[in-house]
Amino acid sequence: MAAAILGTGVLALPLNFSKLGLVMGSAALVACYPLNFFTGYLLNRLHLTFPSVVTMGDLGKRVMGPWGAILGYGGLYVLLFFILGNYMAV
DSSP states (O other): OHHHHHHHHHHHHHHHHHHHOHHHHHHHHHHHHHHHHHHHHHHHHHHHHOTTOOSHHHHHHHHHOHHHHHHHHHHHHHHHHHHHHHHHHO
16 A cells, blocks of 8 residues: 555656645645654554554454444545546546
């Protein structure tokens, strides 16, 4: 997942910067950094807490029960759908 997100994200940066401009594009990039860092930090902490978990659905089930599993697996497939759309845009 990381390779798919980072690969298309890097390829999409020039187009997004051309639409937003250098100042607003840089501001958006800097503003999103704390959110991305915090998300990665939380995922790392959860992985350290539950080392046997291998998928987002498993993690959701361990943390929030059956509804968490639905959210984890559903969110993963929604993410993959949008990644495919991003590939089409790039």
